[in-house]
Amino acid sequence: MTTRSSGGTARAAAPAPPDSAEVARRLISLLLQHGYRQGDRLPAERQLGHDLGVGRSVVREALRSLSLLGIVDLRPGAGTYLSQVADEPVPKVSELGRLLSPRRVADLATVSLHLEAVMAGFAAERRSADAIADLDRLQADLVAGRRPVAVTDVERTFHAAVWEAASNHVLAEILASIRALLDASLSGAIETATDQHWVVQDHTTILEAIRYRESEAAHAAMVGHMTRVAQRLTAAGKG
């Protein structure tokens, strides 16, 4: 069942993405366009192949790739299901993060800086009273030292709360994936008590701007914060 002679083709500088990876992407896109949700059973391989205009073996390869990422569940004898990933929003991506080159880490950090700033601005414009209450609670716990947690956890929780307040699920999803990819690098870069200090200070500045609906200030504060995060990442990458 070879769908593609991997390695047999001469590899130019930039090899084309494998067919089945492309099929995997189109497959998920198709399912979502048609209202499939996590936990739903997928149509038969033959049907999917027909709908996508590709052979059944390509569909099978694509499904296996997706199962690797934890996106679908292959249950032998019971069919294929869209995974329940509610408690693990970015399946398996963090595992991949450890394979990143320093150059890639820098690129991800840059994109994340700009998009986080956009989200902080949105959060200032759109935050609900509940969102502010959530952010306040997080900050209060921290300041009171009620939760002696790792700085990276503080970072993750705070940013997730800002994304929630910004209410753009697509950008939130993108940022969550980037953060998961950067997780391995971040936990090496930010972890000391000194880090805890500036991280909390940054978060306070961002939170206050969001509270008073000062979009530009929130944007600027987030740029400052993410710049410091990126500097740590770069330093850790070199060290």
Place this chain on the structure above:
Amino acid sequence: MTDPSSPTGTTVARQVLALLASSGLREGDRIPSERVLATELRVKRAVVREALRSLMLLGLLESRPGSGTFVSGADSEWVSKAIEWGLLLGVRNTIDLVEARGQLEIVAARLAAQRRTAADLEELGAIIEAMGRAGSDRTDLTAHDLAFHLALARASHSDVLSHLFESVSTLLEVWISRVLASKPAAELHGEYLEHKQILDAVAESDAERAQELMREAMRLGQRSLVQTLQAAARHEAEDRADRLLVVRGSRTSDRSRSTSGVRVAGGRW
């Protein structure tokens, strides 16, 4: 070979990834041989081979005939793909997608102004010129318009950003072409001037101006897209609108769907 539906290959593939990561390998590095991996993971070589093949299909590994298997390097797209998969799964709301695309492009315009090369300017300039020549040819104008946006995203010299922009644009393809199709040619031609201004700002390395011009262009573009979406929601069958335009916070409950398979309208990709 094991039954392709068996999870064995999948499980081993994850173990292989974990092993590679914990041994400090990075993008572009060569991985140990099948035999070594099989010994380390205490599984049969055939299972390792199958796992490696899955990882290659995902684009995580690449095989170079004669020299072995490598963690895919800088030119590979797996990082972007990994983000994209999360994105595809998470997509619930077309309005959010439209807004995300706009923001990605504003960031791209800024980075392009800071990082563009002479070759980028040449490519963008050629597209703008072609737009100018296209006159009122709708098909040409539309094609050049899309080409300009993609080329600008590439000029950001952020692989992650330009791939994300492409993916989000692909997810909105149907809507974007509908908006373009409904615009009078004169209006399309007007966008030529708008694009030219953005290119000038990029050429002058004026990041602030490039960003602001793009923000303005996006504001207008987004309005057309949202209007098209809303019109579709009004005019089309209810279940279809429900799937495509789930307005923030008001997702309706499960919809009826055929169990026999996905209903696909031909050529809707």
